[in-house]
Amino acid sequence: MTTVSVEGLRVSYGKRVVLDGLDLELGPGVHGLLGPNGAGKTTLTRVLATVLRPDRGDVRLLGHRIDDHSGLRQARRRLGYLPQTFGFYPRFTVREFVEYFAWLKEMPPARIPLAVDRAIERVGLLDRADDRMKQLSGGMLRRAGIAQAIVNDPRLLLLDEPTAGLDPEQRVQFRALLREVGLDVVVLVSTHLVEDVVAACTRVSVVDGGRLVFTGLPDELIGTGGDSDSGDSPIERGYTAVLRGARTAPR
Amino acid sequence: MRRALRVEVRRGTAPFAALAMFGAGVWMLAVHPDDWGGRWAGLANYLRMSMLILCALMIAAGAWQAGRERRRDIDELLASAPRPGWQPLLVAWLAVALAGTAGVLVAFAGAAVLVARVATYTGGGWWWTLAVGILALGAAAALGVFVGRIFSLRVVAPIAGLAAYLGLGIATYWAGRAAAWLSPVYGGWAADRLVPVRVTALQAAWLAAVAALMLAAAARLRRTAILAGGLAIAVAVPIITGPAARRLPADPAAVELVCTATGPQVCLSRINAFLIDDVTAVAQPILAHLDGIPGAPRRAVDQAAQPDGQPIGENHETVWLNLNYQSTALGGLTSPDQLRADFRQVTRPACMDASGRREVDQQVYLTDALATAWMLDEPPTADTPLARLRALPIPEQRAWFAAYLDAAGRCDGPSLIRLGQL
Numbered sequence: 095m096t097t098v099s100v101e102g103l104r105v106s107y108g109k110r111v112v113l114d115g116l117d118l119e120l121g122p123g124v125h126g127l128l129g130p131n132g133a134g135k136t137t138l139t140r141v142l143a144t145v146l147r148p149d150r151g152d153v154r155l156l157g158h159r160i161d162d163h164s165g166l167r168q169a170r171r172r173l174g175y176l177p178q179t180f181g182f183y184p185r186f187t188v189r190e191f192v193e194y195f196a197w198l199k200e201m202p203p204a205r206i207p208l209a210v211d212r213a214i215e216r217v218g219l220l221d222r223a224d225d226r227m228k229q230l231s232g233g234m235l236r237r238a239g240i241a242q243a244i245v246n247d248p249r250l251l252l253l254d255e256p257t258a259g260l261d262p263e264q265r266v267q268f269r270a271l272l273r274e275v276g277l278d279v280v281v282l283v284s285t286h287l288v289e290d291v292v293a294a295c296t297r298v299s300v301v302d303g304g305r306l307v308f309t310g311l312p313d314e315l316i317g318t319g320g321d322s323d324s325g326d327s328p329i330e331r332g333y334t335a336v337l338r339g340a341r342t343a344p345r
Numbered sequence: 346m347r348r349a350l351r352v353e354v355r356r357g358t359a360p361f362a363a364l365a366m367f368g369a370g371v372w373m374l375a376v377h378p379d380d381w382g383g384r385w386a387g388l389a390n391y392l393r394m395s396m397l398i399l400c401a402l403m404i405a406a407g408a409w410q411a412g413r414e415r416r417r418d419i420d421e422l423l424a425s426a427p428r429p430g431w432q433p434l435l436v437a438w439l440a441v442a443l444a445g446t447a448g449v450l451v452a453f454a455g456a457a458v459l460v461a462r463v464a465t466y467t468g469g470g471w472w473w474t475l476a477v478g479i480l481a482l483g484a485a486a487a488l489g490v491f492v493g494r495i496f497s498l499r500v501v502a503p504i505a506g507l508a509a510y511l512g513l514g515i516a517t518y519w520a521g522r523a524a525a526w527l528s529p530v531y532g533g534w535a536a537d538r539l540v541p542v543r544v545t546a547l548q549a550a551w552l553a554a555v556a557a558l559m560l561a562a563a564a565r566l567r568r569t570a571i572l573a574g575g576l577a578i579a580v581a582v583p584i585i586t587g588p589a590a591r592r593l594p595a596d597p598a599a600v601e602l603v604c605t606a607t608g609p610q611v612c613l614s615r616i617n618a619f620l621i622d623d624v625t626a627v628a629q630p631i632l633a634h635l636d637g638i639p640g641a642p643r644r645a646v647d648q649a650a651q652p653d654g655q656p657i658g659e660n661h662e663t664v665w666l667n668l669n670y671q672s673t674a675l676g677g678l679t680s681p682d683q684l685r686a687d688f689r690q691v692t693r694p695a696c697m698d699a700s701g702r703r704e705v706d707q708q709v710y711l712t713d714a715l716a717t718a719w720m721l722d723e724p725p726t727a728d729t730p731l732a733r734l735r736a737l738p739i740p741e742q743r744a745w746f747a748a749y750l751d752a753a754g755r756c757d758g759p760s761l762i763r764l765g766q767l
Binding site: 140143144145166167168170171173175177179180181182183184185186187190193194195197198199200203206242 | 413426
């Protein structure tokens with residue numbers, strides 16, 4: 095079941111084209127989005143998060159076209175998003191922050207208290223729920239960010255560099271959360287950390303130069319690498335092989 | 346929305362706005378209790394006078410609140426939410442406006458307790474003046490929100506507040522023009538004046554329209570902004586073309602006289618009647634001192650009750666007392682000396698030329714000072730004209746004063762100079 099469909103996506107910043115002719119189909123499960131710096135990962139995530147309007151292309155989220163006002167609002171209600179730069183209100187407590195976003199996501203008021211507690215519990219911050227955001231460490235802030243992203247039980251969860259700032263133990267917990275959430279939800283995780291992809295993702299896509307150059311299972315990405323490719327792990331070798339192949343192939 | 350509002354009130358700019366407004370309110374009240382002591386209308390007018398500071402603070406608070414999203418790098422997260430952008434903006438504005446208003450109202454409620462203890466007149470529609478002031482605070486916060494949305498720099502909030510202070514300060518110089526009604530700052534009318542309902546209603550509509558315009562513009566709701574802007578212009582036109590503040594009529598009930606029952610008559614307007622005991626204690630001895638002297642006043646009356654257009658001194662039987670700034674916070678008389686000084690109008694020679702200037706011999710002034718000192722029973726120093734006047738028998742002193750009043754009333758310079766040569 096496809097819940098994210100992107101066709102012929104083109105996005106540019108001024109004269110610089112960042113995404114060009116990108117097609118993507120995503121169904122339930124955890125999708126890793128890999129690519130070098132400047133490849134267009136964050137831009138693609140921002141388009142899917144509906145904060146960046148594409149120049150061209152057809153984007154459907156959860157069955158709704160995002161260029162339709164009503165459809166956009168419907169899609170946003172079932173969307174969770176953690177941007178790469180996670181801003182927060184320092185004087186809010188964790189509970190208030192997540193509660194505020196539950197309100198912004200137009201959750202029914204009666205459901206909010208329970209949903210907030212559940213989201214905070216899922217990211218392991220229940221014991222810090224009444225602490226101010228400014229009192230949290232970098233990793234805890236990231237988890238609070240994830241809590242606001244999942245508070246509305248999203249059908250589409252977009253996480254841009256979610257493991258940045260998490261210690262190894264927290265990353266293990268986070269991957270478990272991803273696997274749990276991804277059972278019936280589309281989760282797109284944009285990351286530099288290929289080990290996160292192996293550990294938590296059911297599918298992986300690689301973007302380079304504004305184009306989608308690979309999409310498949312993690313094992314398939316691993317399979318593209320050979321001993322001659324650079325990298326410390328099989329998936330790193332697969333990743334560099336895909337990039338090398340994309341850059342040598344005629345466009 | 347209540348949930349979000351509650352969070353904003355507790356954690357946003359609102360608590361700081363409330364504290365700042367409370368502090369500013371207390372400070373303003375403490376600076377000039379003589380402007381509001383004992384009078385409900387005076388207190389409401391003083392709130393409007395304080396708008397110079399309070400609106401500037403509200404604008405700064407609104408700008409700080411509205412710039413928060415960009416300062417905290419959270420605008421992208423907000424942009425991905427389904428709730429229309431005007432709703433969180435409205436909540437943020439409402440939190441600042443409510444908290445700021447609550448802060449200043451708490452300060453003024455303290456003053457209201459003091460006023461309630463002594464006030465002798467509760468009418469006059471002062472609550473409409475107060476209500477327009479509250480609307481003005483909301484409009485100021487909305488203007489701040491708009492500015493904060495347009496400019497994201499931190500320094501914008503203090504600059505916007507300072508600019509508002511200067512702008513409103515400059516607008517006070519328009520007090521004689523009808524356009525002054527567009528400013529929320531007090532237009533300089535006395536507590537016993539009645540602001541016409543039409544003006545109050547137009548002011549309220551103007552401020553509400555400005556608030557709506559600012560919020561709609563901040564939320565980029567073009568149609569609503571155009572509608573609110575049109576309404577603001579439609580309301581501003583009759584305000585600008587209407588009567589100016591200086592022509593306000595007296596409130597008949599506020600200036601109704603309340604008089605002493607015994608001794609020389611002292612009459613105060615109802616709105617100032619809480620001062621009657623203190624004023625009587627100062628005025629009656631002077632009136633008693635002058636009792637029976639031809640040409641001397643027989644009663645002292647609150648100037649607030651003076652018929653419009655009648656200059657002071659026209660009625661020789663009455664001395665007019667200016668009580669506009671004559672109340673302490675607790676309702677007592679601020680300055681008995683100032684009140685005694687009002688009696689100088691009795692002895693002032695009627696020597697005004699057509700241009701209103703007094704061109705008389707300096708010696709006339711000396712005689713004037715002598716007559717005033719005698720009238721006010723000031724203590725003489727040795728071997729001065731006053732000491733020599735006091736040395737005369739009482740009937741001769743009174744005759745001297747009667748002669749002085751006669752000469753002063755005619756501006757008879759030679760007689761006045763001769764009277765001074767004791």
